[in-house]
Amino acid sequence: MTARLAVRAERAFDGERWIRDGALVLAENGRIVAVEPATAPVPSGWQVVEHPGSTLLPGLIDAHVHLSGDGESGALDRLADYRDAELDSVVETSLRAQLAAGVTTVRDLGCRRFAVLGWRNRPGLPAVVASGPPITVAGGHCANMGGGVSGTAQLRAAVEERVERGADVVKIMASGGVMTAGTDPFQPQFSLDELRLVVDQAHAAGLPVTAHAHALAAVELAVAAGVDGIEHCTCGSRDGFRLPAGLLNSLAALRIAVCPTLGGVRVPSPPPHLLEFLRGVGLLPEQERHRVARFVEGGVRLVSGSDAGIGEFKPHGVLPTSIIALAEAGAGLDAALASATAVAADVCGLGRSKGRLRAGFDADLLLVDGDPSGDLTALTRPAAVVLAGQRVSGHAGSAAQDAGVLTGSTTAHARD
Ligand SMILES: [Zn+2]
Incomplete structure (x- = not known):
């Protein structure tokens, strides 16, 4: 019928x-x-x-989620402890919350092992595009997802594994992160040669590469290596936020998809030391507005992704706040809406x-x-x-x- x-x-x-x-x-x-x-x-x-x-x-498209994160405090730290059935239950609950919010497609940019790859094309649940665990350095940012490597042989093997398992995109942690203790968001995790190796090998297999990068130095390396997308793109340095004109021009000219992972929900006022830390990294809302305004002026291709799942301030289904924050940063209403629909589809490889x-x-x-x-x-x-x-x-x-x-x-x- x-x-x-x-x-x-x-x-x-x-x-x-x-x-x-x-x-x-x-x-x-x-x-x-x-x-x-x-x-x-x-x-x-x-x-x-x-x-x-x-x-x-x-239907909305969230271009940056973590379905194996339950969107509660300590979500990423718990990943390594889940048994398979628990992990599946978290992923399904995450997908249902996304759908209830009007999100019909998500791009998962980091799950434990390759758990989320099995959740693509499930009837009645949002469509899923997935990277598997991000490639990171041993003990580095989000290494507990299972993507830690050291040396070029392991880097090569990591890309090969993603190709063999049918991942849709390769995610690499080009800098340290905020949510993993002991990593430094101001420092690159890989050299230019290492990033190039990953990008070239992924592209040869037909896979795009998107790089997590907070540090300005890491953003510059990722751009030089030829990545297709940059997550966060905080451009932080010891001197604060810096966005050299040459880098801005490259981001725009190369049509690199920048996902600033804006938005979130209210949390109780964070303690002063956390506020200071966020200010230092450049992640206070007013700092984000300033940074995104520069991207907008420079003509950078912006895509909305919420980073849902990583903590209580980022529950699944929070994408509308990312769109609103992008509009407030000066992207314009139509561009903000497109960043979570047509542009997001293109960036996720689903533009047709x-x-x-x-x-x-x-x-x-x-x-x-x-x-x-x-x-x-x-x-x-x-x-x-x-x-x-x-x-x-x-x-x-x-x-x-x-x-x-x-x-x-x-x-x-x-x-x-
Ligand atoms: Zn993320």
């Missing part, structure tokens, strides 16, 4: 721009077959999904099937309550979520809505 669903809204954003006068999206067997004006008649026999005052968008309201694309759709063009917090109010042409169970609210949007300069949040 053919499954036919019509989704109608008086306002619609197609992944790149607004559709005047809204849209009626017709989906058959999981695919969009037509995008008509909202006033077009619904063919007889089609199930209709609509919600008064709502806005239609493609997801992230756009277009015939032939997957019918992953989101109705939000209200008008995001006037008030982006509408994104935190999913009214209906459609996954592969099927309306999935409604949900009263998302993580972002429950916990409040993080915008104030008095709150702080960290990054892995």
Whole structure:
């Protein structure tokens, strides 16, 4: 039997721009077959999904999550202790929370061992693009995920393993991180030659590479090595945030996808020593706004990803706050929305099937309550979520809505 669903809204954003006068999206067997004006008649026999005052968008895409992190305090530290069944349970719970928030595709950039690769293409759950464990130095940032290496032979073997296991992307920790004790976010973890080896070998196998980099030096090395994306891109140094004009030009000219991992939910005021640390690394909200504004001015390709799962300030489903933070940093409304739909699909390698309201694309759709063009917090109010042409169970609210949007300069949040 053919499954036919019509989704109608008086306002619609197609992944790149607004559709005047809204849209009626017709989906058959999981695919969009037509995008008509909202006033077009619904063919007889089609199930209709609509919600008064709502806005239609493609299902959101979170380009940076950690499904094996449970989004509670100490999430990353617990990874190594999970038994397989516990890990699967965490991943499934994470995916359901993402879906409830209107996120229909996620890119997992670091799981324990390769647990998340088995969660791609599960009916009724968001689509998953996955890297497996990030490649890191032995004892380095997130080494407890199982991706620690030392020496070029192990680096080569690590890329080979990801290719053999069918990973969609290679993630490498080019600098230390905030969430792993004993690593230094100000220092690179790999040399230029080592990064080049990874990038060249991955590209030869058809895999993109994205690099976690807080340190300015690590960002510069990753760009020189030819990575496709940079996560965080904090550009921190002992002298604070620095973004040399040459680096900004390279990021823009090479079309490197920068995911600044903005957003989060309110946490109780952090203790003074943590605030000082975050200030030193450059991760206070006002510092992030300043940095992202520079990327925007420089024409850098920005993609939204929340880093969901790593801690209580980053629960799964928090992506709307990343979009809001990007808009507040000056990216502009349409670019902020595109960063979590069309642009995110392109960056995740799904630009021909997801992230756009277009015939032939997957019918992953989101109705939000209200008008995001006037008030982006509408994104935190999913009214209906459609996954592969099927309306999935409604949900009263998302993580972002429950916990409040993080915008104030008095709150702080960290990054892995
Ligand atoms: Zn991360």
